[in-house]
Amino acid sequence: MKPDLSVEMFGLTFKNPVMGASGTVGYGIELAPYIDLGRIGAVVTKGISIEPRQGNAPPRLFETASGLLNSIGVQNIGAARFIAEVLPRLEKYDTRIIVNIYGESIQEYRQAAECFCGVEGVDALEVNLSCPNVDKGGLAFGTDPTLVQTVVREVKEASGKPIIAKLTPNVTDISPLARAARDGGADAVSLINTLMGMAVDIRSRGPFFGKVKAGLSGPAIKPVALRLVWEAARELDIPVIGVGGIMTGEDAVEFIMAGAGAVQVGTANFVDPAAMNAVVGGIETFMEENRIERLADIRGVIK
Ligand SMILES: Cc1cc2nc3c(=O)[nH]c(=O)nc-3n(C[C@H](O)[C@H](O)[C@H](O)COP(=O)(O)O)c2cc1C
Numbered sequence: 287m288k289p290d291l292s293v294e295m296f297g298l299t300f301k302n303p304v305m306g307a308s309g310t311v312g313y314g315i316e317l318a319p320y321i322d323l324g325r326i327g328a329v330v331t332k333g334i335s336i337e338p339r340q341g342n343a344p345p346r347l348f349e350t351a352s353g354l355l356n357s358i359g360v361q362n363i364g365a366a367r368f369i370a371e372v373l374p375r376l377e378k379y380d381t382r383i384i385v386n387i388y389g390e391s392i393q394e395y396r397q398a399a400e401c402f403c404g405v406e407g408v409d410a411l412e413v414n415l416s417c418p419n420v421d422k423g424g425l426a427f428g429t430d431p432t433l434v435q436t437v438v439r440e441v442k443e444a445s446g447k448p449i450i451a452k453l454t455p456n457v458t459d460i461s462p463l464a465r466a467a468r469d470g471g472a473d474a475v476s477l478i479n480t481l482m483g484m485a486v487d488i489r490s491r492g493p494f495f496g497k498v499k500a501g502l503s504g505p506a507i508k509p510v511a512l513r514l515v516w517e518a519a520r521e522l523d524i525p526v527i528g529v530g531g532i533m534t535g536e537d538a539v540e541f542i543m544a545g546a547g548a549v550q551v552g553t554a555n556f557v558d559p560a561a562m563n564a565v566v567g568g569i570e571t572f573m574e575e576n577r578i579e580r581l582a583d584i585r586g587v588i589k
Pocket residue numbers: 307308309310332333354356358360386413414452478479480502503504505507529530531532550551552553554
């Protein structure tokens with residue numbers, strides 16, 4: 287008998303726990319020529335803001351030992367164009383659609399969320415809490431429990447959609463932030479976003495990136511992500527979605543055993559655009575070989 291990979295979260299059934307991580311699959315449709323989108327649980331769009339954004343000047347990517355630094359700056363076409371031009375094309379695929387939203391003030395988050403109120407085809411919003419809070423000198427929203435709770439409450443109220451709060455790992459203790467997301471009404475949390483890093487161009491004796499700091503992703507961050515997912519899952523009674531360095535089905539199984547209800551695949555898509563299909567296949571093979579019928583049988587086995 288084939289193992290059952292389906293996952294129930296916030297009243298929705300996902301055919302399997304594998305999602306494309308925000309910013310690594312474009313708006314989702316870009317991957318359609320390379321993979322069977324119908325074989326993954328969900329697509330998470332790149333960050334979408336109320337107004338279009340140009341993003342940062344190049345260079346934007348830098349490969350590190352087993353990782354990737356990025357400084358994209360959330361380039362996107364804005365919520366209105368996404369809904370009018372992209373969503374109708376994306377909806378044709380048999381996968382769930384999660385829209386990742388970006389804001390630099392509570393009002394911007396709220397306005398972005400409002401755009402998706404009543405928009406059919408959007409199953410949930412993922413709120414990127416790593417955004418800089420311009421009212422507070424650019425410190426990320428996700429570092430302050432009060433702000434996390436407020437942003438989550440506002441976007442939930444404004445959109446009427448299930449909310450996934452995407453937490454930043456750049457904090458001393460994830461527990462109060464995970465609790466704040468739950469208390470604000472989050473239906474799930476996802477973690478981790480990128481770890482802050484930097485690269486130096488020794489020839490020019492300057493920073494590699496215009497903004498100096500950039501976000502580190504890929505296999506290098508997997509152990510950190512696993513630890514934070516495990517901590518958050520012990521703390522919360524809502525689903526935790528694990529992200530960070532997942533390249534194979536066995537990596538995904540590690541996250542599920544650490545307590546993740548679902549997983550997202552990011553940087554792996556740049557190595558192989560068909561990576562997510564391989565991750566789904568890898569989970570299935572592991573379950574078959576180990577006679578695991580349901581994901582619930584292994585979820586959170588690490589206490
Ligand atoms: C190029 C790039 C762009 C990203 N853009 C976003 C974004 O717009 N919003 C967001 O919440 N996360 C964004 N992320 C973070 C990823 O969704 C993910 O949390 C992170 O890369 C860790 O997963 P990975 O190691 O599998 O890539 C981006 C990551 C990369 C590499």
